[in-house]
Amino acid sequence: MNFPFRKGSKVYIAKKENKEMRITLYMAMTLDGFIARDDDSTDFASKNEWKSFSAMLKKVKYAVIGKRTYNIMAQGKEFEKIKNCHFFVMTKEKIKEDNKSITITNKSPKDLIKELEKRGIKQVCICGGGMINSAFLETGLIDEMYLDVMPVMIGKGIPLFGKKNTKKVTLELKEVKELGKNEMQLHYRVKK
Numbered sequence: 221m222n223f224p225f226r227k228g229s230k231v232y233i234a235k236k237e238n239k240e241m242r243i244t245l246y247m248a249m250t251l252d253g254f255i256a257r258d259d260d261s262t263d264f265a266s267k268n269e270w271k272s273f274s275a276m277l278k279k280v281k282y283a284v285i286g287k288r289t290y291n292i293m294a295q296g297k298e299f300e301k302i303k304n305c306h307f308f309v310m311t312k313e314k315i316k317e318d319n320k321s322i323t324i325t326n327k328s329p330k331d332l333i334k335e336l337e338k339r340g341i342k343q344v345c346i347c348g349g350g351m352i353n354s355a356f357l358e359t360g361l362i363d364e365m366y367l368d369v370m371p372v373m374i375g376k377g378i379p380l381f382g383k384k385n386t387k388k389v390t391l392e393l394k395e396v397k398e399l400g401k402n403e404m405q406l407h408y409r410v411k412k
C-alpha cells in the first residue's frame with residue numbers, strides 16, 4: 221500500500237460542499253467487485269461491516285434501495301433490526317407496505333432526489349443493489365462512496381454496478397479505514 225494508512229486514520233479532511241443534498245453510496249463488496257453471490261447471499265460481509273453500515277444508516281437516517289434488495293431484507297427481517305432509518309424502495313410494482321419506516325416509490329432517481337430535497341432531507345444513503353447503484357451512477361448524482369471491501373473473491377455474483385456505466389467517473393480517495401482483520405473501508409468522493 222503506497223499511501224498513509226493507520227487504523228481509523230483520516231487521510232483527507234472532507235471539504236464542505238455547497239449543495240442541497242449529499243448522496244452517499246454505501247456497499248459491502250468482495251475484492252473482485254461483487255455485492256452478493258448468485259443466490260443473493262452476502263455471507264462474506266462481516267459483523268464489523270454490518271456494524272459500520274448500521275452506524276451510517278443511523279447517522280444518515282434515509283436510505284434508498286431497489287425492489288430485489290427490499291424483498292431480501294424483508295425476508296431476513298432486517299427492517300426490524302435497523303432502527304431510526306427510513307427506507308425508500310424503488311419499484312414499478314404496487315406494493316402494500318404497512319411499516320411506517322418504508323416508502324414504496326415508482327419515481328426515477330432524479331425525481332426521487334428532488335422529492336427528498338423538497339422534504340428538507342440533507343443526506344441520503346444509496347444502499348443497492350447493483351441495479352439501483354447503476355441507476356444513480358448514470359444520473360451523476362452520487363457525491364461519495366463508502367466501499368467495505370471484504371477479503372474474499374467469489375468469481376461471480378451480483379456486481380456492484382448492475383449495468384455497464386456509460387459515464388466516465390473519477391474518484392478522489394478521502395479515507396481508508398480498517399474495519400476488521402483484513403477488511404478495509406474505502407471512502408471516495410466522486411469528482412464532478
Ligand SMILES: NC(=O)c1ccc[n+]([C@@H]2O[C@H](COP(=O)([O-])OP(=O)(O)OC[C@H]3O[C@@H](n4cnc5c(N)ncnc54)[C@H](OP(=O)(O)O)[C@@H]3O)[C@@H](O)[C@H]2O)c1
Binds near residue numbers: 249260265351
Ligand atoms: N453487499 C451489499 O452491501 C448489498 C446491499 C444491498 C443489496 N445487496 C444484494 O444486491 C442484490 C440485489 O441487487 P439487484 O441489482 O439484483 O436488484 P436491486 O437493485 O435491489 O433491485 C432492482 C429492482 O429495482 C426496481 N427499480 C426501480 N427503479 C429502478 C431503476 N431506475 N433502475 C433499475 N431498477 C429499478 C426494479 O424492480 P421493478 O421491476 O419492481 O420496478 C428492479 O428489478 C441482492 O443479492 C442483495 O443481497 C448487497
